[in-house]
Amino acid sequence: MSISVLKHKMINGPDRTIDDLDRNIIIATQGGLPLVPKPYEALAKQLNTTADEVMSRMQWMVDFGVIRRIAAVPNHYALGYKKNGMTVWDVPDENISDLGKKVGQLPFVSHCYHRPRYLPEWPYNLFAMVHGKSQDEVDQQIAEIKAVLGEHCKQHSVLFSKRILKKTGLRLKT
C-alpha cells in the first residue's frame, strides 16, 4: 500500500486538496457504496454531477490514500474468528522499529504499531493485533511473537475483545 510513502508528507494529492464535491462524495459513501448496477452514476445523480467526475475523484482519492480501498469489511465473528486479541508488549524504545517490523511481517498480524506508554499503569509500547478461530490458535500466535521479541520483551499482555461496541468507520459531520 502506498500510504507509508505518503505518511507525514503529503496530505491529499500533490496538486490539490479535498474540495466540497470530494467532501460530498465522502459523505454520500461513508455508509457504503450504493448497491445498484451503476453505483457511481447513482452517486452522480444524487450530487448533481456526472459519473465520470465521481469516478475520477474517487480514483484520485484511492491514488493518494484518502481511500485505503473500496472493499467489504467482514464481521470477523461471523467468519469464525472469535478470538481477537490486542497483544501489547514492553520493549526497549531503541529496538522498537526493528522489532515492530519483524512482528508486523508475521502472517497472522493484522495491525502493528508503536504507541506511547503511560507509566506506571501502562508499560506497553508495541501493539500487534492477532485473530484466530480458537484459543489454541491465538496462543500459538502469541508464542510466535514472543519468540521474535526474545529477550527484548520485558513484559506483555493480551487484551481479548469481548464485544464490538461500535463499528461504523469514519463519519464526517454533515
Added chain:
Amino acid sequence: MPALTNLSRRTELATLSDIDRALINRLQDGFPICEQPYQIVAEELGLDEPDLIERIQQLLDDNVLTRFGPMYHAGQMGGAFSLAAMRIPCERFDEMVKVVNQFPEIAHNYEREHELNMWFVIATETPEGVADVIGQIESATGYRVYNMPKEEEFYVNLRFKA
C-alpha cells in the same frame, strides 16, 4: 446514531456457501471504479450482476459484512485518528458506551478484557479534532481517556479469509 441494540452484533458463526466465501474474500481485495463494477466482479466469480448485488445485500443484512464501500483514511484527508482507552467501572459500562458512542468521531469501539476495558478509534477531520473529542469525552463521562496515537506504523492489512 447506532442504538445500543445494534451493539450486540452477531457473534455467532455464519453458515456460508462456497460462493459467498469466495465473494467475501474477493470484496476484501478492492472494488473497481468503472461504469458497472458489480458486473465486472460478477463475471470474475461466475455470477450474474443481479445475483451478486443481492448476495452483497444479504450479507450486509445478516451482519456477515459490517459494511461495503470506500474505507476512508482520516489522516490522508487532512484530519487525524487515534486509538484511546478508558477504565470504566463494570456497573457503569453500558451507560458509558452510550455516552462515548454518541460522538460521531468514534469510528470503532471495543470492550476488552483488561482494567482498561473500553478501546476506541477516534477519527476527526482536523488534526486538532482528536484532542477536542477527548476533552469532550472526559467531561461527558467523568473518566480519564488514555490517548495512544501511533508513533510508528509497522503494518496494516486487515483481511479475513472466509
